[in-house]
Amino acid sequence: MNEAIGIRDVSKVFGQGDTTFTAVARVNISIRENEFFTLLGPSGCGKTTLLRMIAGFEFPTDGEILLHGENIADMPPFRRPINTVFQNYALFPHMTVADNIGFGLRMLGKSKAEVSERVIEMLRLVKMEPMAGRRTSEISGGQQQRVALARALAPQPKVLLLDEPLSALDYKLRKEMQLELKRMQHETGITFIFVTHDQEEALTMSDRIAVMSKGQVLQVGSPRDIYDAPADRFVAEFIGETNFLTGRVRKIAEETAEVMLEGGAAISATAAGVGVGDDVTIVVRPEHAEVVAVPATGSAVTKGTLENVVYFGTDTHFHVRLPDGSVFVTRQQNRPRLSSEFAVGSEVSIAVAADAARILRAGA
């Protein structure tokens, strides 16, 4: 597939003299045409800065930004066929909804007929036809969000940038807009670059995700890759809940290593790039582990004291305190008529599903 946006060794340093701050540090990303690509990371990791450099509001200190192979790093924003949906929507308060949506087309010098035709089309796409004549101060937050989306899509940009567009909406509306964003991306065929710090949102919406931390990209991959095979401890912790176990590799057979845990039990884990005798960290997702009764069956790997049972409706979380002091969490789906047979404070074993344990890449 063709590359829509190429980010090559891009850095952004704010400030001068001794008070410089590197917001984006030598980032390399290749975003494909037609892709729903997400930048995910905690607050302050440089997502907005990276997005603003793609939009043209900031210029990279170093590196190249390619749009279909052409370096646009120094091109002003009004020449880039890239549009942005701003976090606070940034609608023009002195214009009607329709005038907001038509603004980009008018600036591109489209004819009146063409503008009004396209505005109507966009109003329909975001289901805002009855509001065309309203002022932007006279519509709700969710509706403003739709107008912002329509305004950015109207000029048919090559790439659409979205900076946490859903963060101001309430839970239900956010879920609705997530689906609608996906639908619109599908219908328009435009490359979406989406910024969020909500990992669930990233997992459900994206074709691929770049996980960022402190201005660096730690891992790029599909939601599955990132969830199942986190590149390092940060990614594993940031995406979903994770348990960490430490141990030493005892034996390696093909892709599987047998690891002696500190507690004394052995566990087999998928691994790459480790050798016998290495000290390693193993990640186990809560839904891949289970609390079992103490005279443990074969798959049990460790023991501990059941500290807390949290009921979540669809499933129940068990918090188990391990001998080394850490807490191991398991998540089990609730079934009818089956109540938890484990009492808080009792001794339990933890069983891990086959192939569910994964060794983090050495050094990570």
Next chain:
Amino acid sequence: MSQSAIRADYRRTLTRRWLLSSPALLIVLLAATGPLLVVLLYSFLKAGPYGGVLPEFSPEAWIGVVMQRGLFDDTLSIADAHLAIFWRSIRLSLETTLLTLIFGFPTAYFIATRPPNTRELWLFLITIPFWTNLLIRTFAILQIIRNDGTINTVLLKLGLIGEPIRMLYTDGAILAGMVYVYLPLMVLPLYASMEKLDFRIVEAGYDLYATPFRVLRLVIIPLVKPGIVAGCILVFIPSLGAYVTPNVLGGGKNLMIGNLIELQFGQGRNWPLGSALSISLMAVVMAALIVYVRNADKTGGHHG
């Protein structure tokens, strides 16, 4: 208590609140309208021979605002001199407003786009001229533009001109002086509205293919319009009544309304005419204000 009783009670409370503010209202009434009424009254009286007024009704002053009597007979003709002065005042004030807007807009924009912690400093610098007496500031300008002043001396020394350029005692000199004096009155309200401007909206304009000039015209100016209107009013009104600047830099030859009025109370010894001129000036200001407010309501009334 019944609904109506509560309402009656509330109404009584409101009345009492009015009573509480009555001393303040009384002062405002006396201080603002009292002198004006005196001025209005004087404008309908006869001029005393050595200034002051005679307690005798006469429309002469109002006729004198726009008409003049012939020197030898009683024929009335349009008072060209007065109208010319009125016209010059309005023209100079409009020009001052326009020029302060042209200089003040980029200045305010510059300050509003500085990092927040340095904006205070810039504003402080803008207000420094206010610390000096108006007269002294005006004489400073005089010093710069007179025939043997700074500008001419430098230009002569450089050999760029053969003889001094005459700048003092021209309308241009008055204009320059007023622009200098009133510029802060334009910058401050402009800054106040630009500071509130959400620059992400400006970025949205750039994002949607608007060139910098179009962003200025279609996004920034409409959004800071309240500041523009306020600044224009704040500059236009005092310009119209300016006295010191035209007096010093116009040399008493290029009069403005303010000087004309002063003349009637001083050498002219025609207090009624001075009063009538003052009221006329107020009427012009009022008319200008009404036009502005109407305009602002129509186009800018919807801002959140």
